[in-house]
Amino acid sequence: MPTAVQAQTKLAVLDLLGVAAAATGTRLSAIIRTHAADQFAGDLPLLFDTRTASATGVALATGMTIDSLDGHDGFNPAKGHIGCPLLAAVLPLALQSGCDGQQFLSTLAMGYEFGARAAMAQHGTVPEYHTSGSWGAVTAAAAGARLLPLPPAQTRHALGIAEYHGPRSQMMRCIDYPTMVKDGSGWGAMTGVSAVKLAQAGFTGAPALTVEQAPQYWADLGTRWYGLEQYYKPYPVCRWAQAPIEGVLALRRAHNLTSDMVARIDVTSFHESIRLATRRPDGSDAAQYSTTFPCAVAMVRGDVTPADIADSALTDPEVMRLSDSMVLIESDHANAAFPLKRLARVDLLLRNGTILHGDWIQPRWDHTAPPTADELGGKFHRYADPVLGRSRAHAIEAAIDALDRTGLNALTSLLFQPISV
Incomplete structure (x- = not known):
């Protein structure tokens, strides 16, 4: 071996x-x-x-x-x-x-x-x-x-x-x-x-x-x-939501954002990721099988940890606002790459009307990196x-x-x- x-x-x-x-x-x-x-x-x-x-x-x-x-x-x-x-x-x-x-x-x-x-x-x-x-x-x-x-x-x-x-x-x-x-x-x-x-x-x-x-x-x-x-x-949620999380965090860091500056998050990804559509999870299991909720957590807190998706942590009003308003868009490009690659692109609409466009991104810690x-x-x-x-x-x-x-x-x-x- x-x-x-x-x-x-x-x-x-x-x-x-x-x-x-x-x-x-x-x-x-x-x-x-x-x-x-x-x-x-x-x-x-x-x-x-x-x-x-x-x-x-x-x-x-x-x-x-x-x-x-x-x-x-x-x-x-x-x-x-x-x-x-x-x-x-x-x-x-x-x-x-x-x-x-x-x-x-x-x-x-x-x-x-x-x-x-x-x-x-x-x-x-x-x-x-x-x-x-x-x-x-x-x-x-x-x-x-x-x-x-x-x-x-x-x-x-x-x-x-x-x-x-x-x-x-x-x-x-x-x-x-x-x-x-x-x-x-x-x-x-x-x-x-x-x-x-x-x-x-x-x-x-x-x-x-x-x-x-x-x-x-x-x-x-x-x-x-x-x-x-x-x-x-790196995050305790479904792998299909990890590229969208990375996209949110990349824009958050690049533009020194706080969640109150963001009106809406748009996620473009493959079909299975879009199916993770639980916006208001009623328990940790639902929070883990969601794209919207952990992306909202990432924008609010700058990370997604076990504590962030625990049963007791699912009612934060700011997380709920961003999760509820998120737009999920299915992409033929991302579909064609799945399952060997899990691609996502994130765009942010800011409260001042600015739109920030993210690049196509993959989850961290894949075997290629x-x-x-x-x-x-x-x-x-x-x-x-x-x-x-x-x-x-x-x-x-x-x-x-x-x-x-x-x-x-x-x-x-x-x-x-x-x-x-």
Whole structure:
């Protein structure tokens, strides 16, 4: 495995766990962790909690917790997220298998390669746009089969079971009606872990069609490393809203604007971004699946943070004014570039009648211009320190960096204990 892939895998874990820590404050996370503890009896610890559940319950709760704050990594061709269902499945099965730090990291690195290809194969062979949980279930099963480990025949059945029972949930339904169902990642992780356990017990389910009947997506395995082609998010909202946010911030900085100087924001972008049209979100989940609301936040506050899209932060009159008045315009140019590029252009109508025109812009931290290790580390601490405390957050960061040298226990001892700053 190339050295760059090894280093990036550690950064991906750091980013996911930072998002998970901040996400424990969401209503979604509180509900799903209680559900897992109550309905999935077992002795494995829940992430950042005192309670326990089965491996499937821990996978469900972890995946949905990370997904409850839309700040985790993603993959443009998949229009979704590999890391969330992958890490959610790997954590409980790593505990059960007793794997070491190198096995843990190499399984995650393999999972990014498998998940990228499974996602592209599914999106390329079915007409519907399904959530990440659909192909994420197969990815979770592949990672779990590697950890246990399952022999080849049982691995084949595990992948087939996961694909068959994976949540083929409709992504655009959640865009049009944003609620806590989100991207299906937790359900995908739970399905993948269940598939591994079933296959281990002799349950059959082969073949997984996206793996066995779509060879064009798998030919470059081991030569092209998709772990290096993930994007990361500077803001905890849908990736489709991130270019518009950058456009707002670029004009705000360039012209030294304050929100009271702005009469209206116009956003021109691709169809899916325009569909994120929730102007007055009734909860954090709706705020994360909106283009208008976070753009208005960016203009008012100069940033978009987890606190800005929390349930308690959705009624600011100035944010509401700009969100309500925003004009969203669909562009053929941006549509043609999607999903490999997420383009947007922002224009501002000022109260004095001046119109400021922005350039076409892409989200920050795409794989073509990735964040540095320091930038991702800074994001981790902005998300984790207020929740875990600076000392514990730094200890987690150090434990991830040393995983391949010192093992998994130093990290898991920090993850599976309650929040107490």
